[in-house]
Amino acid sequence: MTTPNPGTLLELRGIRKQYGRHAAVDDVSLELRQGEFLTFLGPSGSGKTTTLMMVAGLQQPDDGAIILAGRSVDRVPPYRRDIGMVFQHYALFPHMTVRRNVAFPLEMRSTPKAEAERLVSAALAMVGLPDHGDRMPRQLSGGQQQRVALARAMVYRPALLLMDEPLGALDKSLREQLQMEIKRLHREQRMSVLYVTHDQSEALTMSDRIAVFNEGRIEQIGTPSDLYERPATRFVAGFVGETNFVSAVVLGQEDNTYRVSVAGAPMAVSARFVTAPGSTAMIAVRPERIQLRRDGEGVPAELVDLIYLGNARRFVLRLAGGEEWTALMQADAAEESGLHPGDAVRLSWQAHHAAAFPAGGH
């Protein structure tokens, strides 16, 4: 076994998990640094939860190695892995009080009673429930139950905290509140966190880095701004944030831009993937990067609808080829533009804000 980089807490090497003939997880490799908040983001069935379960030891990989804190944990059962886990549906023990739930992992570690009492109180205070220790889990709201689950998973300071869609069962405002709280706990407690979600905005808000899963593979792994500004694949461009797509013919390449033809209009896009002139490429542009003008250069389109968002306006556009695009403009700029539904407009963008992906692939 080669020694991992210093500061690496967890390393996955070529993990595979097969269900029948279907590969749920296919050759996944990644590293988690000490103290890092890493999120697995992907649609359901993309292999993100299965990968997390294999890190927890609740499922066994068919191939590959999991190295936690410098040792291979292939043969280590979950209860000896020094991990903490928070489940989507809390998984609190219904027959124990909140205090007994939180004390359970300490009891498993034979922590002296007085010490355990102190740690449980501190953990409950940490999640904002210092006075709820004597309640039963069923007497708490969903948000409170998840705080207790968080306290229970953190009270023994495991090397790694795993969270499987922990906020998935909560409503939106509570979810945002708990996102901030989990971020705060991560910062204050300097914990290493592996977080699973299918909610891209949650992933962008919370993570140091994000691994985007699709069909059992990692499409891209990077910081939120890496993924958002420089998506490596068409899938990432479509899954992380909102993106407009259109196919275009590549005319030629100059340094780090392509010249392409979109609906007959010559445009420039950033060239990060090698494509031969004459071939077709898929162009992706974020709504907030689109400029709208009444005339001049740019892709011709019709303004179909204008949606009022308070601080911004969403323009629904139809391109000549029938593609429906959206553009986002701050309130000031939108009002100055004086555009109305039914107007003919020209769309443009700066070359480095548009990505080109090979057509057909993803």
Added chain:
Amino acid sequence: MRPWRALRVLVCTLVAIYLLAPLVVVLIISFSSAAFLRFPPPGYSWRWYANLLNDPAWMDAVGVSLRVLVPAALASTALGTASAVALVRGRMLGAGVIGAFLMAPMVVPSIITAAGLYIIYRGLGLNGTLTGMVIGHIIITLPYVFATVASALRSLDPRLEAAAATLGASPVTAFRRITLPLLAPAVLSSLLFAMVLSFDELIISLFVGSARLRTVPVQIWSNIRGDFDPTVAAIASLCFLVALTALALEALLRRRNGDRE
């Protein structure tokens, strides 16, 4: 709406009478003062209950029944719970077939099970022994325990056990601290049910027992065939009382369990 309501009350009352009438008749006859079965009785007395207590044959039968039902119900509960945990939680090949096999004694007519046991026991010398009787009663009560505990286990979130594992509990500890306490109401109610079933069981006891090893139902049966007096009604009333107590306990357990969910 009103005529339908009246009809519903009427039908329910008739069904209740139909179900309860034999029990009520037996209960009343057990207090009869007459030496023969007659309804309504000419007068009332405790003599048949006194007769029951003074007749060693009846007291022996109660003793045998208790010595069979306690170990049989305990063993059946332990085995049924263990099989349910293995088949529902384990990833075992052919779990469905094994489950169906465990349930078989409930579907197979008990006279066939009894005849089969009798033939096997003849070779083993177990006919007429307490051990043989206990084994027979385990076989008969196991399906009920298995079905009850398995269904409780299926509605128990397996993530609770997964959570216990990630928190540092070995499988044995997780079972002892999490799974078993949560299954306790189902396990206790199947223990009670197994006791009642064992106490009621006639056919197995008839085949496997002997003249000296008679359970209460066997004693009732042979009594009815011979000279027939209201002592039978007295013992039947006592059996009814015991079963009623067990059912009430079970209902109480289930209500406590319901509160927990």
